[in-house]
Amino acid sequence: SGRWARAMAILKEVDEKSATPISKLRQVADAMTVEMHAGLASEGGSKLKMIISYVDNLPTGDEKGLYYALDLGGTNFRVLRVQLGGREGRVVKQEFAEVPIPPHLMIGTSDGLFDYIAKELAKFVASEGEDFRLSPGRQRELGFTFSFPVKQLSINSGTLIKWTKGFSIEDTVGQDVVAELTKAIERQGLDMRVAALVNDTIGTLAGGRYYDNDVSAAVILGTGTNAAYVERAQAIPKWHGLLPKSGEMVVNIEWGNFRSSHLPLTEYDHALDADSLNPGEQIFEKIISGMYLGEIVRRVLCKMAEEAAFFGDTVPEKLKVQFILRTPEMSAIHHDVSSDLRVVGKKLKDIFGISNTSLKMRKVIVELCNVVSSRAARLAAAGIFGILKKLGRDTVRDGEKQKTVVALDGGLYEHYKEFSQCLETTLKELLGDVSDLISIVHANDGSGIGAALLAASHSQYL
Numbered sequence: 001s002g003r004w005a006r007a008m009a010i011l012k013e014v015d016e017k018s019a020t021p022i023s024k025l026r027q028v029a030d031a032m033t034v035e036m037h038a039g040l041a042s043e044g045g046s047k048l049k050m051i052i053s054y055v056d057n058l059p060t061g062d063e064k065g066l067y068y069a070l071d072l073g074g075t076n077f078r079v080l081r082v083q084l085g086g087r088e089g090r091v092v093k094q095e096f097a098e099v100p101i102p103p104h105l106m107i108g109t110s111d112g113l114f115d116y117i118a119k120e121l122a123k124f125v126a127s128e129g130e131d132f133r134l135s136p137g138r139q140r141e142l143g144f145t146f147s148f149p150v151k152q153l154s155i156n157s158g159t160l161i162k163w164t165k166g167f168s169i170e171d172t173v174g175q176d177v178v179a180e181l182t183k184a185i186e187r188q189g190l191d192m193r194v195a196a197l198v199n200d201t202i203g204t205l206a207g208g209r210y211y212d213n214d215v216s217a218a219v220i221l222g223t224g225t226n227a228a229y230v231e232r233a234q235a236i237p238k239w240h241g242l243l244p245k246s247g248e249m250v251v252n253i254e255w256g257n258f259r260s261s262h263l264p265l266t267e268y269d270h271a272l273d274a275d276s277l278n279p280g281e282q283i284f285e286k287i288i289s290g291m292y293l294g295e296i297v298r299r300v301l302c303k304m305a306e307e308a309a310f311f312g313d314t315v316p317e318k319l320k321v322q323f324i325l326r327t328p329e330m331s332a333i334h335h336d337v338s339s340d341l342r343v344v345g346k347k348l349k350d351i352f353g354i355s356n357t358s359l360k361m362r363k364v365i366v367e368l369c370n371v372v373s374s375r376a377a378r379l380a381a382a383g384i385f386g387i388l389k390k391l392g393r394d395t396v397r398d399g400e401k402q403k404t405v406v407a408l409d410g411g412l413y414e415h416y417k418e419f420s421q422c423l424e425t426t427l428k429e430l431l432g433d434v435s436d437l438i439s440i441v442h443a444n445d446g447s448g449i450g451a452a453l454l455a456a457s458h459s460q461y462l
């Protein structure tokens with residue numbers, strides 16, 4: 001029928017506009033490297049902030065003692081404590097708790113958010129058991145993973161540049177987030193010092209390095225997306241501080257804000273961006289990360305309903321609700337292997353109230369998920385390839401067969417198998433001959449342990 005043909009034309013158009021042939025991915029990777037150079041050259045020189053983390057030493061394995069970490073960066077925050085036993089003992093014991101952030105606090109006041117966090121942290125500290133041991137006379141120390149763009153001022157201070165990922169709290173912008181947290185900790189009557197402020201990419205890099213010396217970059221694919229890597233301090237023209245002893249400096253790329261004319265953007269991306277809390281910003285993040293993938297799919301389905309009556313004569317009301325299709329649900333739809341795609345059918349009913357979908361329709365929806373997630377995964381692979389190029393690890397130089405490991409973490413990477421497999425295959429394809437020198441490891445909650453490790457290496461008692 002005409003309706004079906006119109007729906008197919010919409011799908012075909014999204015597919016074509018989302019195409020990421022390998023030649024395009026190489027252009028994206030090249031643009032990423034160019035922007036990385038520009039961001040290192042001068043402050044504000046690029047859309048990529050290339051934030052200097054003040055981490056010039058990654059964990060060695062010798063870290064010792066009781067440390068805490070707090071991870072704020074998405075819909076949940078996590079608190080963690082770890083007893084480090086040095087080179088021999090390693091991670092003796094660790095415990096964590098995960099707490100959801102009430103949505104109203106994400107758009108409320110700075111004190112409201114930080115008081116809530118400090119209160120949960122105080123509760124967690126109160127539950128510390130006998131097998132955790134703080135050295136006598138010491139104050140507890142914390143690594144604070146704060147995964148939003150911060151202008152780092154030292155290892156334990158930094159001002160918030162802007163919120164992302166659905167957070168919007170006017171009075172925090174421009175403030176030192178460590179001072180905000182410290183004040184809230186004091187209001188709780190808790191005796192704790194924030195020893196390190198990092199973001200999740202830095203934490204993951206540190207956690208990854210603790211277990212594997214070849215880890216040189218870290219990528220987060222969760223609610224948002226970002227990456228960090230180890231740069232030669234001398235290759236950072238905008239760094240005017242002392243040259244660190246290690247000769248190295250960890251750089252937080254803030255790649256979520258990457259943008260290039262080579263990115264395949266569709267009308268749905270432009271509309272999503274225009275309706276977002278941060279229009280014009282975080283374009284790479286908006287086509288790659290978990291917060292947005294389901295929403296892109298919903299927007300296409302909505303168009304198919306409106307212009308091709310794909311779900312019947314009226315557009316189902318719930319299909320018009322922004323962000324109603326979350327990426328985990330999209331993933332469940334994509335991974336349905338039953339012969340009648342009954343998971344797809346059930347999800348459509350549960351999420352949108354759409355019943356009586358035919359097998360043919362369900363197949364179209366699975367294909368749409370494939371289009372949206374493949375573009376994301378392939379672009380993420382291109383981004384990683386861009387970092388490897390910047391590191392000079394995209395080819396074998398002078399016959400030197402240096403191994404490089406990239407630590408990956410985040411719910412999207414961890415749980416969306418089609419996505420992570422596509423990313424890994426694409427990276428291999430981009431790397432060609434050197435692909436056996438590069439590996440990806442899943443740094444499971446690397447960022448929590450990484451922040452605690454960095455708190456240890458920046459302890460006031462060293």
Ligand code: ADP
Pocket residue numbers: 073074075076221222223224289290291327328329331332409410411412415416
């Ligand atoms: P955050 O990025 O908020 O710190 P996570 O790394 O745990 O937290 O990532 C959570 C995000 O991962 C969710 O917002 C969601 O987009 C994505 N995600 C979680 N589970 C799945 C899943 N099963 N399939 C696809 N995406 C998922």
Ligand code: MG
Pocket residue numbers: 073074147200222410
């Ligand atoms: Mg996280």
